[in-house]
Amino acid sequence: MTCLFNSRTSTPLLPAAVALLAVFALTGCDRDEIKVYRVAKEPPAAAPSPAGLPEGHPEIPRRKPQLSWTLPAGWTEAAAGQMSLATFNIAGQDGQQAQVAVTPLRGLSGKEALIVNMWRKSAGQAELSPEEVTSQLQAVDIGGEVGKMFDVTSATDSAKRPTRIVTAMVHRPDASWFFKLAGDQELVEAQKPAFVTFLKSVKITEAPATETTTTEAPVAAKTSKTQWKTPTDWKSVAPGVMQVAKFTVPEKDSTAAEVTVSIFSTDTGGTLENVTRWRNQIGLPPATESDLPQLVKPLDGKNPDALLVDMTNGNRRVVGAIVTRDGQWFFFKLLGGTAAVAAQQEAFVAFVKSPM
Template structure:
């Protein structure tokens, strides 16, 4: 598939796993709570329950895979991943991810819309209702107006979201506009085949279902934030003078604002994901996109990968100047990616160029001050 960097977290984007009618695959997911926790007890949508139950106690996700959909190894955050390819070499990526239900799932959809250079949805009146097995689901059909894939092809994302108990399930297909459009009916048929079944034994024989496979999904846990009353930014970092700590919104661990003269400002965002969080290149290109800059190729990263290690990371500090894609104002971004204890931490200082220049040293010292042992990590 032609390179199409749409991350959120990482990356976050996905669709479920299965096979043909004669060989239905069953995937193992964390048991849903009977009721969703209150919003102030959820750090962000990436946070997953960390308590694992025995396979015989867990509900199963069962479904049938359309013809031409091939299973591939799942990446971080995915229960499973698939690729779909046609004779012309067009490829689409599909997968599924469960996230704690927050009632704010539209924010994740708007993040994808932003990456497609589209305005945010203010309501869901235009959203189509489809069936995901026995459950109703919301279908978001997001098509770019610009050629975002290799600068030649428009992109399209199909996202179906359904909430069951304390869990929101996101089913996602991404690829070239024309190919995803052609695969839409298969996508909808896949959704109709989805079945959540409680307490299926790990081995089933004589049922006609064929081989049964179980998979415990990988989890992504944001480490601190408003949800964790026993953790605070002050216990993890030494916060520089003049930084105002703000309540972290969705997908962030911590957030700070720095005020300058004449209303100028800059912000510091911190997030954390399990594993590599989508990788160095993808996240650097996500930042470059926020400044309206073209994506880097692997070779462009060499100066940063071979940079001086000042932040406890194999990567150097990235420093870009461009135009803020949201405000249209000149902006500078300084970023750092720090792997720690099975998680990857993302630090970003962005805003008015003069403020960023003045705060760069303080930003680096802030990163260096991190005491990750005080962070509330998933086991």
């Protein structure tokens, strides 16, 4: 028996983001039966041109994918996230939890080193050389196609349970498809065989040519460097992936810090996801919704949507701000040693509040 679900079309999002879909399990379907979902998304009104096309070139319509799988025992379907087409929850013993997410993105084929190191950095691990990345990748069967798989364990406080992320990816003409198993380390280890079996069951096919989609890989908005009014002792350096600006600040007590700025056309997953990303970067465990009132404070009374986050873990500290301006989300981050961050906090907040 096959269960079919046609999702509603979504509102335009960040070119990187997959539409926010609510995936509901239909009644009358057994746990291990195949479920088929069709991705529906309206083309963004002002999305950037696809990779490889000149700026201003109209997007080439692409057919929406049809995804099917066999659901392993013990997995439950959940509402898809802002960056995923499908999400599954897994509950283990003693409160252990894990989640599987499926996300297709265009423009990432051949960028394994970038992909692996982005995950490692978010987990608080050191980056690897391209050669080291190659040695970390394992071949895996994803719906009859040869994919690649790697895993990362988050650096975390010894009092907390370590988390682990197993990511599988396959590059197809329509997109690069990412399958992520993440959660408590012991549960992820126990579920890895089921995850591999799930990958084998996945089938990705194209829907009729009349239905199209235009999902893009994440692209930060472009901005002119002359717009930034920074303290005189900040030094501008080349921005990293998905950043529009980056600055180093003076060292303090032999500790260093840096300021980064990213701009997107959506909130990239919401306050909780962004706070958790920043926590990962200083080795703290993920936050929960109940943690947010203690972690997030108003930045400026003139802009009630502007938020400030300040978190410390040992000798590492991050001060982050999320500000909406003219329909865009600005993400500011001051990250580094506690002494260097403390010395620059006042200047950082003034920089965030300054007109662009």
